[in-house]
Amino acid sequence: SAVISQKPSRDICQRGTSLTIQCQVDSQVTMMFWYRQQPGQSLTLIATANQGSEATYESGFVIDKFPISRPNLTFSTLTVSNMSPEDSSIYLCSVRGGNYGYTFGSGTRLTVV
Amino acid sequence: QQQVKQSPQSLIVQKGGISIINCAYENTAFDYFPWYQQFPGKGPALLIAIRPDVSEKKEGRFTISFNKSAKQFSLHIMDSQPGDSATYFCAATLYNQGGKLIFGQGTELSVKP
Numbered sequence: 001s002a003v004i005s006q007k008p009s010r011d012i013c014q015r016g017t018s019l020t021i022q023c024q025v026d027s028q029v030t031m032m033f034w035y036r037q038q039p040g041q042s043l044t045l046i047a048t049a050n051q052g053s054e055a056t057y058e059s060g061f062v063i064d065k066f067p068i069s070r071p072n073l074t075f076s077t078l079t080v081s082n083m084s085p086e087d088s089s090i091y092l093c094s095v096r097g098g099n100y101g102y103t104f105g106s107g108t109r110l111t112v113v
Numbered sequence: 114q115q116q117v118k119q120s121p122q123s124l125i126v127q128k129g130g131i132s133i134i135n136c137a138y139e140n141t142a143f144d145y146f147p148w149y150q151q152f153p154g155k156g157p158a159l160l161i162a163i164r165p166d167v168s169e170k171k172e173g174r175f176t177i178s179f180n181k182s183a184k185q186f187s188l189h190i191m192d193s194q195p196g197d198s199a200t201y202f203c204a205a206t207l208y209n210q211g212g213k214l215i216f217g218q219g220t221e222l223s224v225k226p
Binding site: 001004031041043045048092094096101103104106107109 | 147149154155156157158159162202206211213214216217218219
């Protein structure tokens with residue numbers, strides 16, 4: 001399965017600022033996904049990012065708040081903009097690989113103060 | 114119709130016992146049902162998965178039982194060990210349509226020595 005490197009692993013940010021999270025995959029993949037996992041909760045899909053097209057956002061998530069880039073088949077970024085304490089969560093990227101597998105990065109633990 | 118409902122929310126099992134986690138879904142078009150294991154500070158890792166044309170799949174101590182008519186599937190962990198203590202998530206997706214993973218709420222498993 002694909003190996004995902006996600007950076008940073010954790011960060012503490014001031015409210016009103018923005019943080020960009022990077023996701024690097026060791027192989028070319030068509031579909032990449034960004035999830036949010038609030039403390040003690042399940043995973044909620046933010047958006048699907050396919051190379052060469054605009055990201056598709058889920059209900060409740062907007063591009064102005066979570067802009068996504070997908071410049072090539074191995075890399076994507078998610079920016080959390082104008083952060084508030086409610087944005088404190090773990091953010092995870094995921095890719096769809098062969099043999100019906102979806103692989104996840106180790107996540108970015110974000111704390112907004 | 115896109116929901117996956119998971120129970121119980123938490124589970125305590127003695128070492129050597131059987132852990133059973135249940136999930137139910139509504140969308141009969143789902144065609145891929147994975148289980149993920151997540152340790153604190155880590156991203157979810159694929160544990161085992163099943164397709165709806167199979168009623169059971171076993172990998173080592175982990176077994177998925179799938180009941181298509183009842184729209185339910187479950188994870189059984191035989192001979193549970195303290196190292197199995199983690200959060201488990203079931204999920205479902207329309208894999209053949211390039212679908213996203215829909216996660217259950219998660220089950221926090223604690224295996225007591």
